Every structure is written in structure tokens, then in C-alpha cells.
Amino acid sequence: MKNITCQQLLNIETISDAFKNNKIPLSEKIISCFYSCYQSLFIKWAKIMYGHYSPDVIAFAANDSFTDGVLKLQEAASRGKLYQSNASVKTVLFHYCRYKLLAQLKDEERLAGKNKKLALFLSGQTMYSTETENEMQEKRHELIMRALEKMTAEDRQIIQWRHIEEKTPDEIAALLAIKVPSATNRIYRCMERLRKLVEEMDER
Structure with a gap:
């Protein structure tokens, strides 16, 4: 190798x-x-x-x-x-x-x-906007939250760092004390586990 x-x-x-x-x-x-x-x-x-x-x-x-x-x-x-x-x-x-x-x-x-x-x-100017509810997005969000509950604390932490706090793989690698390629792989595997859980729940 x-x-x-x-x-x-x-x-x-x-x-x-x-x-x-x-x-x-x-x-x-x-x-x-x-x-x-x-x-x-x-x-x-x-x-x-x-x-x-x-x-x-x-x-x-x-x-x-x-x-x-x-x-x-x-x-x-x-x-x-x-x-x-x-x-x-x-x-x-x-x-x-x-x-x-x-x-x-x-x-x-x-x-x-x-x-x-x-x-x-x-500045004091009035603006109006209209928002329409998106039932599919709400359902997706609910499935993701339920799936996250089934994941390990470590997986949830990595997902939070990457997709909520928007940390880079370099920053996540430093937090985990591992190399950047390893961190990138960890991020990918966490997202794959989340995706599979969401798909399984959606099929029920």
C-alpha cells in the first residue's frame, strides 16, 4: 500500500x-x-x-x-x-x-x-412575503429526526459538526485527532447510515 x-x-x-x-x-x-x-x-x-x-x-x-x-x-x-x-x-x-x-x-x-x-x-420599509407549507419537506424532516435518535452519539456529533455547524473536514479531523481523509470517510459513512435509516422508515 x-x-x-x-x-x-x-x-x-x-x-x-x-x-x-x-x-x-x-x-x-x-x-x-x-x-x-x-x-x-x-x-x-x-x-x-x-x-x-x-x-x-x-x-x-x-x-x-x-x-x-x-x-x-x-x-x-x-x-x-x-x-x-x-x-x-x-x-x-x-x-x-x-x-x-x-x-x-x-x-x-x-x-x-x-x-x-x-x-x-x-430601515423601516414594509415587506411582505408568502410562505406555503411543504408537507413532503416536513415529513422528510420528521424522518431524519427519528433516524438521528437511532444513531450513536458519535455519529450524531459528526453530522452536527458537518451539516449544522458547517465545520470543514479539516476542522472535524482536528476535533477527532485523525487525518483529513479518515474524517472525510467518517462523514460519508455517517451520512450513509442516516440515509439508510431514513429510507427504511419511509418504506414502513
Whole structure:
């Protein structure tokens, strides 16, 4: 394992086999290769493509989106649904990362819009908005809360750090005193357990 290079690991077949068959040491090595080979390249690409955003905003969003893209690729590979074509691993990974980045940038725009509305409200102008209840979202939320109750305290803590407190894998790794690839793997496994519990409850 120690003598295997990133160049040897970063191919669709090896990645699919590692994640689908839950080969943890190999999976963590692959994730480490993703970060060492592609993270800075993706951030650089994002700054060029979305230069109309401030450098700090795009750097933060791209870094976070890269992690989400790695998790998405890992999820697809573990289910045997990794994008199959002649495309390189970099192309496939960047496809997932770009999708996440666009979603984050849209969130930034929505947040900016909310801040403008808040500023108008605080300045004394009246604003009205209508909200419609979404029964499916409420049901989903209830299922997630019930599923979380069935998970271990450690799993709930990791999910809270990542998705409530929005800590990065680097921060979670520091809190758990483990390496970043291991933390990324832990986050993924927690979310997989949560997803399966929600699906089981939804089928009842």
C-alpha cells in the first residue's frame, strides 16, 4: 500500500472497487490523492471561471465544494453508479465539484438577497412575503429526526459538526485527532447510515 502511487490509484476501476467493497485503507489513500492532486487545481479553476465573485468567497466556496464533490463521487462509487465513460478521474470529480459549487454560489446569492431584504426591513420599509407549507419537506424532516435518535452519539456529533455547524473536514479531523481523509470517510459513512435509516422508515 505504501508503495502505490496516486497515478496508479486514480482510475475509475480502482476507485469503484475500493469504495464499492469498502476497502477502507485503500479508500483513504484514494481520498488523500484527490486532495493532493486536484484540490488546488479545482480552486484555481473556480477562481478563473467565477472571477466576478470576490476571491475570498470563491476560494471558500470552491474548497467546500471540493470536499462535497469527493463525498458525492465516493457515494456514487460505493453504489456501483460511478460515471462510466472514457473521461478521466479528474473530469468526473470536477463534474461533481462544479455541480456543488454552483449550488453554493446560488446560496450565496440568495443570502445576499435576504440581507438586502433585512436591510430594507430595518430601515423601516414594509415587506411582505408568502410562505406555503411543504408537507413532503416536513415529513422528510420528521424522518431524519427519528433516524438521528437511532444513531450513536458519535455519529450524531459528526453530522452536527458537518451539516449544522458547517465545520470543514479539516476542522472535524482536528476535533477527532485523525487525518483529513479518515474524517472525510467518517462523514460519508455517517451520512450513509442516516440515509439508510431514513429510507427504511419511509418504506414502513
